[in-house]
Amino acid sequence: MGNVMSASFAPECTELKKKYDDCFNEWYSEKFLKGKSVENECSEQWYSYTACVDAHLIKQGIKPALDEARKEAPFEEGGAIKDED
Amino acid sequence: MRLFQNSYDFNYPWEQVTAANWKKYPNEVSTHVIAVDVLRREVCRQGRQLVSERLITVKQGVPKWITMIVGASNLSYVREVSVVDLDSKTLTLRSCNLTYSNILKVFETVRYSPHPEDPQNKTLFNQEAQITAFVAINKLCNKLEEFSVQRFRDNASKGKQGFDSVLEVFSAQWDKMNGAVNDSHSAIINGNFDLIKNAFRNKN
Numbered sequence: 001m002g003n004v005m006s007a008s009f010a011p012e013c014t015e016l017k018k019k020y021d022d023c024f025n026e027w028y029s030e031k032f033l034k035g036k037s038v039e040n041e042c043s044e045q046w047y048s049y050t051a052c053v054d055a056h057l058i059k060q061g062i063k064p065a066l067d068e069a070r071k072e073a074p075f076e077e078g079g080a081i082k083d084e085d
Numbered sequence: 086m087r088l089f090q091n092s093y094d095f096n097y098p099w100e101q102v103t104a105a106n107w108k109k110y111p112n113e114v115s116t117h118v119i120a121v122d123v124l125r126r127e128v129c130r131q132g133r134q135l136v137s138e139r140l141i142t143v144k145q146g147v148p149k150w151i152t153m154i155v156g157a158s159n160l161s162y163v164r165e166v167s168v169v170d171l172d173s174k175t176l177t178l179r180s181c182n183l184t185y186s187n188i189l190k191v192f193e194t195v196r197y198s199p200h201p202e203d204p205q206n207k208t209l210f211n212q213e214a215q216i217t218a219f220v221a222i223n224k225l226c227n228k229l230e231e232f233s234v235q236r237f238r239d240n241a242s243k244g245k246q247g248f249d250s251v252l253e254v255f256s257a258q259w260d261k262m263n264g265a266v267n268d269s270h271s272a273i274i275n276g277n278f279d280l281i282k283n284a285f286r287n288k289n
Contacts, residue, residue, distance in 0.1 A: 006111050009142040024123075033103070037128070040128050053124065068186075078166055078168040079167070079179035
């Protein structure tokens with residue numbers, strides 16, 4: 001239950017996601033929250049996982065809607081909606 | 086447009102709640118969330134801020150009259166951007182649906198912060214959602230918005246219950262971890278194992 005990791009939207013990426021999540025969660029509690037880290041240290045797991053995700057976002061046709069949402073509520077703004085002109 | 090607002094307390098410290106936030110799904114109550122993916126993640130401001138973009142996959146049955154408007158599919162996607170800020174001690178999550186967004190848009194903002202009355206032990210949860218339907222027929226538009234508000238309310242309540250169950254498990258692990266650290270310290274300092282251990286247990 002609380003221990004179970006969530007799956008990826010693409011079953012092919014779930015294993016890679018688990019490896020990344022394990023690394024991230026440890027880093028988050030042990031380093032980030034304690035102010036001991038200025039960078040995300042799970043880059044190796046991250047690149048494998050994110051390559052898988054990016055490919056499947058395109059394959060499953062999710063990318064266009066995602067790009068639209070990114071324009072509307074940019075990451076750089078913390079996901080806040082841009083004021084419409 | 087309809088507004089939905091909600092707030093409640095979690096009986097766990099803010100740091101713990103933010104760490105458990107990444108493990109919120111799957112949980113036994115919010116079974117409609119079937120997958121969560123991280124799309125982008127950056128550490129900013131010399132390690133004081135963490136920004137994450139996630140894709141949340143939801144599978145939930147909807148009434149037939151809705152599938153007739155939006156096309157038949159029970160699978161939908163939500164994009165969420167979250168910011169953990171260690172200086173202001175806030176975790177803010179903003180999300181919007183990617184699927185059916187030409188017909189219905191749900192903008193949700195959630196904020197976790199230390200509870201003003203008990204900042205060490207409690208976390209305040211604030212939730213706000215803006216629900217707008219874009220259907221030409223006014224009556225249908227209202228009906229869709231009403232349905233969505235109700236669905237949102239149900240899911241929000243499941244979210245609280247589900248997160249509580251995750252927090253319970255997570256908090257036990259957290260205490261064990263920090264307890265173990267305290268134990269070894271105490272063993273080194275004065276060899277008095279049980280005294281410190283019990284003190285730690287009582288504190289929590």
